[in-house]
Amino acid sequence: MKRSHVCGELRRSDADREVTLTGWVSSQRDHGGLIFIDLRDRWGITQIVFDPEISKSVIETAKRLRMETVIVVRGKVVARPGKMVNKDLATGEIEVVVTELNVLNESKPVPLAVKDPCEAMDETRLKYRYLDLRRPSMQNNLILRHRTAQCVRSYFDNAGFIEVETPFLMKSTPEGARDYLVPSRIHKGKFYALPQSPQQYKQLLMVSGYDRYFQIVKCFRDEDLRADRQPEFTQIDVEMSFVDEDDVIGVMEKLMVRIFKDILNIELKIPFPRLNYAEALARYGNDRPDLRFDMPISDITELAGTTGFRVFQDTVLSQGRVRGLCLKKRGRMSRKQVDELTDYAKSFGAKGLVVIQVTDEGIQSPVSKFISDEEMQRILKPFDAQVNDIVFLVADSESVCCEALGNLRNYLARMFGMTDNVPFAPLWVLDFPLLEFDPEEKRFVAMHHPFTSPKPEDVSLMDQDPANVRARAYDLVLNGSEIAGGSIRIHRSDMQSKMFRLLGIDEETAARKFGFLIEALDYGAPPHGGIAFGFDRLVMMLAGESSIREVIAFPKTTSALSLMDGCPSEVDAGQLRDLGLKLIG
């Protein structure tokens, strides 16, 4: 018996049709006489009915059907009378009265209930992922992911891009994340690396003249995991020749518009707002601000330094900053809440959190005994603090101020549901520093990557003031999350060599590790630039999920294990021998 329809398909107009359905038993309601079963496949649920007056043997089999048994049934579509219509089901206007039933495969009692909302623990879900993936919400997520990928491919195809596959076995390169290594059998003692991104390949494709490349591609980074980070993840990788920042940004904005329209029917307005890195940091405390709400940070160092409050004075003397933000119109906070927020700020290195509550009975603050009324008014002025507002101040180094207040800003927004009204707030962050100093390695490292071009007007600073050279880099930020990042690349070998020198990579090492790229730049490499888009994060947001595990079919746990297949695992001695490897310790 082959199916004639799927379980989400039948409607009132199909009444009286003879149909054959296949699927999983999702619920059984045995009334002694009649038996109702919800038959489920990935297209939906159809109620099938077993009537003892139609067939004794069929109903005997139906009685014994357990959850998740796979069956095929033949029967007649019947329109349900008004009272019996189920408005929660797309197929709720009909049911199928079964005349024939075959069990295709039974199921043991399942270790996790196949139903939404999910009740199972993550551990159980991951161990029995194939059952977890039967849940309609997971199927919807993966279908949404598929549709998004199709949308991306169609968009780039129409825009004249071609998808080129690049190797998964490549050369390990220094800089950046830790590589996943693959030992070579033929060349014992040598290793391939899995790509952290196809960065060098796509630049080489530009040298080859494959202007307008894209690829939906797996990337691998051997770093610790997070809710939005897996060791293998998917990137929409893009590169274009003869372009500047605005060209890349324009292509990506139109892609975003297309995705949000096609997938969520949401109209995004372009161009997206742009912020430069320094502004983002000063105003929002980080380089990926959530603009679904405002609540900006203000610097009141000069005002605070002249008050009688010792902590402020000391901060100013030690070149620190006093910064704060104002929570509007939320009324008074309890001591407990204030303590909680203070602890939160402290977890980012702040020594304390000055809380000033403006109430209809006046200013309430533990520091009001150190600060005169007049000084207090001056401090509050930049925040335009009114009754029922609360000002939070941090006095510390600039980076701690940013870190603590940036996170506090997001924390307060979550606490008061300030993100609920605006679903999506995209923006570009531009003018990143080219380099940042790594105190551990005692050298400059590339903030984006070593192939990022400096801004032409800053090139002269590269030698005397590397820390202040800005990069031709851009990040796309959505709701406080970086979802894409890219740059205009260096396309001349002299500049690339200069960059490696700045990074403290000597000529020999550069030649050994990146020689092919530097050499390629000497053979007519066009100016080029591109971007890499975090596909999992994007789909996660489209799906309204808070972990990328929810949009990845078979994800790893936070310790990079796969609970289902038990990888990573030990290998046979013979496999190691073939590879010329020996385990130590």
Next chain:
RNA sequence: GGAGCCGUAGUUCAACUUGGUUAGAGCGCCGGCCUGUCACGCCGGAGGCUGCGGGUUCGAGCCCCGUCGGCUCCGCCA
């Protein structure tokens, strides 16, 4: 590498304040009843190395130490 939360029946949870009878409940599973349910309902039953290992105690699911695993965060992630 560090911090926090968590781990009890197939599964999801409970067992509190303060360590003290036989470790309970929903779902699932097994048996019975029920002809319009859609989380069907009703009656009965089986099912437990309380993650693992130590310790404290007359006595540990509960307290302590270690360990394994899950989640969140910091470091890390060009």
